[in-house]
Amino acid sequence: xxxxxxxxxxxxxxxxxxxxxxxxxxxxxxxxxxxxxxxxxxxxxxxxxxxxxxxxxxxxxxxxxxxxxxxxxxxxxxxxxxxxxxxxxxxxxxxxxxxxxxxxxxxxxxxxxxxxxxxxxxxxxxxxxxxxxxxxxxxxxxxxxxxxxxxxxxxxxxxxxxxxxxxxxxxxxxxxxxxxxxxxxxxxxxxxxxxxxxxxxxxxxxxxxxxxxxxxxxxxxxxxxxxxxxxxxxxxxxxxxxxxxxxxxxxxxxxxxxxxxxxxxxxxxxxxxxxxxxxxxxxxxxxxxxxxxxxxxxxxxxxxxxxxxxxxxxxxxxxxxxxxxxxxxxxxxxxxxxxxxxxxxxxxxxxxxxxxxxxxxxxxxxxxxxxxxxxxxxxxxxxxxxxxxxxxxxxxxxxxxxxxxxxxxxxxxxxxxxxxxxxxxxxxxxxxxxxxxxxxxxxxxxxxxxxxxxxxxxxxxxxxxxxxxxxxxxxxxx
Amino acid sequence: xxxxxxxxxxxxxxxxxxxxxxxxxxxxxxxxxxxxxxxxxxxxxxxxxxxxxxxxxxxxxxxxxxxxxxxxxxxxxxxxxxxxxxxxxxxxxxxxxxxxxxxxxxxxxxxxxxxxxxxxxxxxxxxxxxxxxxxxxxxxxxxxxxxxxxxxxxxxxxxxxxxxxxxxxxxxxxxxxxxxxxxxxxxxxxxxxxxxxxxxxxxxxxxxxxxxxxxxxxxxxxxxxxxxxxxxxxxxxxxxxxxxxxxxxxxxxxxxxxxxxxxxxxxxxxxxxxxxxxxxxxxxxxxxxxxxxxxxxxxxxxxxxxxxxxxxxxxxxxxxxxxxxxxxxxxxxxxxxxxxxxxxxxxxxxxxxxxxxxxxx
Numbered sequence: 001x002x003x004x005x006x007x008x009x010x011x012x013x014x015x016x017x018x019x020x021x022x023x024x025x026x027x028x029x030x031x032x033x034x035x036x037x038x039x040x041x042x043x044x045x046x047x048x049x050x051x052x053x054x055x056x057x058x059x060x061x062x063x064x065x066x067x068x069x070x071x072x073x074x075x076x077x078x079x080x081x082x083x084x085x086x087x088x089x090x091x092x093x094x095x096x097x098x099x100x101x102x103x104x105x106x107x108x109x110x111x112x113x114x115x116x117x118x119x120x121x122x123x124x125x126x127x128x129x130x131x132x133x134x135x136x137x138x139x140x141x142x143x144x145x146x147x148x149x150x151x152x153x154x155x156x157x158x159x160x161x162x163x164x165x166x167x168x169x170x171x172x173x174x175x176x177x178x179x180x181x182x183x184x185x186x187x188x189x190x191x192x193x194x195x196x197x198x199x200x201x202x203x204x205x206x207x208x209x210x211x212x213x214x215x216x217x218x219x220x221x222x223x224x225x226x227x228x229x230x231x232x233x234x235x236x237x238x239x240x241x242x243x244x245x246x247x248x249x250x251x252x253x254x255x256x257x258x259x260x261x262x263x264x265x266x267x268x269x270x271x272x273x274x275x276x277x278x279x280x281x282x283x284x285x286x287x288x289x290x291x292x293x294x295x296x297x298x299x300x301x302x303x304x305x306x307x308x309x310x311x312x313x314x315x316x317x318x319x320x321x322x323x324x325x326x327x328x329x330x331x332x333x334x335x336x337x338x339x340x341x342x343x344x345x346x347x348x349x350x351x352x353x354x355x356x357x358x359x360x361x362x363x364x365x366x367x368x369x370x371x372x373x374x375x376x377x378x379x380x381x382x383x384x385x386x387x388x389x390x391x392x393x394x395x396x397x398x399x400x401x402x403x404x405x406x407x408x409x410x411x412x413x414x415x416x417x418x419x420x421x422x423x424x425x426x427x428x429x430x431x432x433x434x435x436x437x438x439x440x441x442x443x444x445x446x447x448x449x450x451x452x453x454x455x456x457x458x459x460x461x462x463x464x465x466x467x468x469x470x471x472x473x474x475x476x477x478x
Numbered sequence: 479x480x481x482x483x484x485x486x487x488x489x490x491x492x493x494x495x496x497x498x499x500x501x502x503x504x505x506x507x508x509x510x511x512x513x514x515x516x517x518x519x520x521x522x523x524x525x526x527x528x529x530x531x532x533x534x535x536x537x538x539x540x541x542x543x544x545x546x547x548x549x550x551x552x553x554x555x556x557x558x559x560x561x562x563x564x565x566x567x568x569x570x571x572x573x574x575x576x577x578x579x580x581x582x583x584x585x586x587x588x589x590x591x592x593x594x595x596x597x598x599x600x601x602x603x604x605x606x607x608x609x610x611x612x613x614x615x616x617x618x619x620x621x622x623x624x625x626x627x628x629x630x631x632x633x634x635x636x637x638x639x640x641x642x643x644x645x646x647x648x649x650x651x652x653x654x655x656x657x658x659x660x661x662x663x664x665x666x667x668x669x670x671x672x673x674x675x676x677x678x679x680x681x682x683x684x685x686x687x688x689x690x691x692x693x694x695x696x697x698x699x700x701x702x703x704x705x706x707x708x709x710x711x712x713x714x715x716x717x718x719x720x721x722x723x724x725x726x727x728x729x730x731x732x733x734x735x736x737x738x739x740x741x742x743x744x745x746x747x748x749x750x751x752x753x754x755x756x757x758x759x760x761x762x763x764x765x766x767x768x769x770x771x772x773x774x775x776x777x778x779x780x781x782x783x784x785x786x787x788x789x790x791x792x793x794x795x796x797x798x799x800x801x802x803x804x805x806x807x808x809x810x811x812x813x814x815x816x817x818x819x820x821x822x823x824x825x826x827x828x829x830x831x832x833x834x835x836x837x838x839x
Binding site: 024 | 491492494495496497499501506509511512514517520521523524527529537538552553554556769788803
């Protein structure tokens with residue numbers, strides 16, 4: 001039964017939520033509702049820019065631990081109120097937008113660092129901790145998390161887990177889903193569960209991986225053990241200029257069969273000419289690639305030799321270490337206002353992952369599809385996360401502000417049309433709907449196109465765990 | 479809401495930028511999403527677009543401590559403190575200031591301090607009277623020390639006495655305008671208070687400013703507002719460090735391990751970080767918290783505790799946690815507001831002392 005909210009019921013539910021998390025941690029104030037209605041998703045930003053209010057939750061609650069989360073979920077289930085989990089709002093896919101109202105459950109009070117364990121090499125923390133804070137905790141004992149996305153300072157541990165985030169040194173150290181040992185999760189019915197004490201086992205399917213990437217649709221991750229690493233004795237950089245991307249792909253694939261660098265970033269000709277020229281200062285035609293390799297000094301020496309020999313075989317011009325070091329220093333500068341795309345531009349990043357046999361084809365197909373169907377859009381890309389078997393294209397479209405309709409609904413139409421065109425093209429050429437930003441409400445409609453009948457696996461899990469459908473409705477295509 | 483073009487530009491840059499999310503001492507302590515620069519900018523931008531009422535965001539505007547951690551952290555130079563203070567000013571002009579802030583403003587205008595105090599403790603009054611004669615050097619205690627932490631004010635006097643400094647203390651100090659600047663920004667009333675204070679300071683060759691908040695106002699804000707002082711204005715810490723250097727204070731190092739809580743007014747605004755360390759290292763063994771010097775994390779104050787006591791408690795608790803996480807058992811402060819805020823936390827892991835405590839033993 002869907003409840004009809006009225007003033008009396010609203011007040012009654014409020015008292016129950018206040019009882020669950022404390023009066024001071026439960027808000028119905030306009031500023032809290034507005035703040036939790038706009039995340040990094042372009043459509044929510046555009047909507048606010050046009051002076052419109054995004055869908056808002058009726059209640060904003062900030063529980064301090066799994067027990068309080070459990071209480072909130074039991075209340076929500078009883079009244080059949082939607083619950084949208086909010087980390088720090090740095091997501092780009094609208095995953096944290098409370099599109100159906102109800103309750104926003106902000107995790108940031110669950111920010112306790114319970115343990116820094118240098119024997120087991122992990123930090124146990126609440127998932128509301130800002131990732132930079134656990135990096136600081138690791139640094140205090142001479143370690144590092146090695147998870148350095150551009151949103152390091154503005155995303156929570158839970159946020160990264162929710163959408164399978166990734167950092168710039170992923171090629172060596174892995175994605176966030178490789179960095180979790182164990183988790184505590186509150187199921188939609190309020191039960192508090194723990195995953196296995198070790199992430200690799202033969203005790204059935206991996207429970208961690210069922211909840212990682214589930215974007216708050218299957219439960220709420222409240223605690224996690226996150227891996228930490230020794231600081232590398234040495235981190236070296238090398239910049240290269242390839243004549244074109246094809247040579248870079250061949251060189252990189254061969255390199256990755258030999259060892260794993262930490263950073264590998266290949267920029268297409270368009271991005272080399274724009275962003276790289278602006279920030280790094282390279283003003284040459286071709287495809288710029290930045291590689292970092294790190295670890296024990298003797299190993300780094302050997303890796304450098306292998307890198308130079310391998311890339312030379314494919315005609316790469318060695319630009320030395322200066323550009324790479326500058327990029328490392330400036331790696332977050334790219335994302336500050338004034339350097340980053342921003343309103344009034346319409347823009348998006350369709351990060352697509354695919355095997356080597358398909359990734360370059362996907363790039364060209366997407367570029368053609370977008371530039372042909374939307375001549376007002378510019379398409380640029382870089383390839384920043386690499387594996388032995390494939391790579392990710394960080395492909396962006398940018399439409400100048402003058403070409404973006406002022407009417408918010410028309411602007412939404414344009415944005416949706418470009419996304420649909422781009423991602424469908426990627427799917428048609430063997431790509432996956434997304435690499436590391438997640439699905440949210442932005443790409444939910446394309447999940448069924450991605451998975452076909454396989455989608456029923458997710459739908460079945462969802463139905464079993466969340467029969468009332470209260471958990472982050474309309475996200476992840478569920 | 480009327481807002482300068484410069485401010486609008488900063489608001490529109492910050493409203494969709496999350497990059498300083500990790501650094502706000504209030505946001506980190508409360509875990510509230512609204513306690514971020516981007517949330518504040520978003521609220522202001524929606525008011526500017528007639529999608530929210532100014533009154534709906536004012537509580538949040540007054541939850542900012544204006545410590546400037548976000549400004550310092552911003553690679554591209556956007557300034558959330560500027561638009562926060564301008565919004566406070568505009569709210570005052572439009573009659574949208576919350577009542578609990580109006581009380582503090584009225585107190586500032588009537589008594590010179592936000593607390594509405596007119597008298598300090600007897601011991602301090604006597605100590606001040608002992609320095610009533612006009613000298614070349616003036617010790618400016620400030621309203622926090624004088625009215626809310628008189629023991630610390632007394633110790634500040636005793637340190638200078640110990641060093642044999644010939645100095646005056648005014649029985650009726652002119653308010654520096656720092657509190658009004660926090661409450662309503664660059665209003666005429668703020669500037670008038672500052673100008674009146676500058677005129678008093680002009681009578682002295684050297685003014686030693688005890689409270690970093692006042693030091694920031696006099697050394698930085700007065701210039702921004704076109705107010706000049708003829709006196710040589712120095713911070714208390716830099717003055718005491720010079721006394722040590724000149725041999726006027728004799729230090730014995732106890733070997734005790736301590737950490738220092740950098741006041742942001744000194745470390746970020748006035749770029750003074752080493753003078754306090756010089757003093758501390760003469761008396762103790764200094765360790766460093768992870769976030770120190772210009773990266774310091776504000777640990778609370780007395781003014782905001784008047785209307786957000788629970789928030790200030792959380793802020794102070796978090797900073798104490800920073801100290802305990804590196805095994806420190808003593809925090810040395812150089813700002814009376816932080817000294818009071820940290821000491822108001824009920825805990826027995828870390829001892830909170832001032833630089834004066836360290837010197838006087």
